[in-house]
Amino acid sequence: MFEFLTAVLGFIVLMLALGLIPILRGPGDADRMMAVQLIGTTGIAALLLLGAVMGTSPAIDVALTLALLATFASIAFVKKGLSHLDDDEASTRADG
């Protein structure tokens, strides 16, 4: 079990590395936003596996915190920051 979880953890970390590519390359900001969301979720999975491998159950608390803060960061990025207003209010209302 321990070796299996470690192997899967290594695989997930590799997925994390692959997920960095859209951030570096990603034409367009939407790709970067999606990459941040993916890294957040994959990072949470990696943290949970790492906690199971190392036997530290507080790692689950870190994953919980990461879930909340990554959501907040993703939304902030989509809104392009707190000081920037969505100028296209009409379309927002149209497809709410």
Add this chain to the structure above:
Amino acid sequence: MPVATVLELVLAAMVLGLAVWTIAARQSYAATVGFVAYGLLVPLIWVRLDAVDVALTEAAIGGGLGGVLLLAAAARLRATEIASLAETPGPMVRLGAAALSATTTCALAAALLLLPDPAPTLAPPAIAHAWATGLANPVTNVLMAFRAMDTMLEKVVLLLAIVGVWSLAPDAAWGGHPGPRHQADPHGALAFLARLLPPLGVVVGIYIFWTGADHPGGAFQGGAILAAMWLLVIMAGLADTPPAGSRRLRLLLIAGPGVFLTIGLAGLGLGLAFLAYPPAQAKPLILAIEVAMTLTIAVTLGLLLAGAPERSAQR
């Protein structure tokens, strides 16, 4: 090579590469995304090193709040970004900067690698003296009891930061609402999330603060989560930023360092030292300070990200 070592090498290489790219990226938005991704990956390293308290703080501050703060700064700088890209520093300046950075890195590496094995540490005495406060988490003990002075002064520094940010307000907006008034479709996806998530987030934030007594956690991490939930509500337009002149807001801002200072002086008044807790009441006193600190940190971090007042209070 054991799998664990390969894992650590891959993680370290990823984080290093991402850090280098973040500095080299041309667009500030792209660099900020890189910084947030970096803040999401580093907690893995901290957990691997068994420093779960630091991982919590990194996830809360580095991953979420710090990145959004930089995003706001980048947005404000966008007007001058083109001009600043044109004025590249000369080769001598760049060489000097590279040499300075390399020297600092080598000095840090040398200091770390030349440490005697096992490295000198005060961790065993800190753990041995946990009876003084009755809390089981040694990090909380160090923060709130053995080095309480540093923690209190940090809260004062946060207060000074808010004063600094607010001092950037234009005369017309003095004491007004920070940031623009966000609006989103009240029936849309964002408003839905901002109604559903913050109650859960508040519960998680209070839980992380409360569990810091005996497990990794604490006031700072809990306060950061609360701040993020508050900002989410603001971003969805469900609430407006409070006016900077509001008396209640200012009371909340000074509550943390105020309670800390009061209890510290009370220790002096009781014949003990400054910031000394009578052993029987240590735990309730520390918890009282932490409650005040969590509220202050949440409000302070939220206001720091919201920025300087832009709209006057009477609108």
Add this chain to the structure above:
Amino acid sequence: MRFALDIVTIIAVLAGAFFFLAGTVALLRFPDTLTRLHALTKADNLGLGLVVLGLLPQAISLRDGLKLISIWLLGLLAGATVSQLIARAARREGST
């Protein structure tokens, strides 16, 4: 009993890792922003959900198990909303 739980863990975590692989590769290879977004949500929901399901039998206490489930539910909620917002932003970016 222990053996059965371990089998569940292995199968679920492997399936979750597969969905993470699918989502990450799709983020890199799919031709269009909206198709990439679609793949991203698969990794988000199914990948994280299956990993959480796989780690549930290994959880030390009931509280850890409940935290794991709430992490997954948070991920679901966040993923759904952020995908909507990213799609809207992408459409605005592409159309203007």
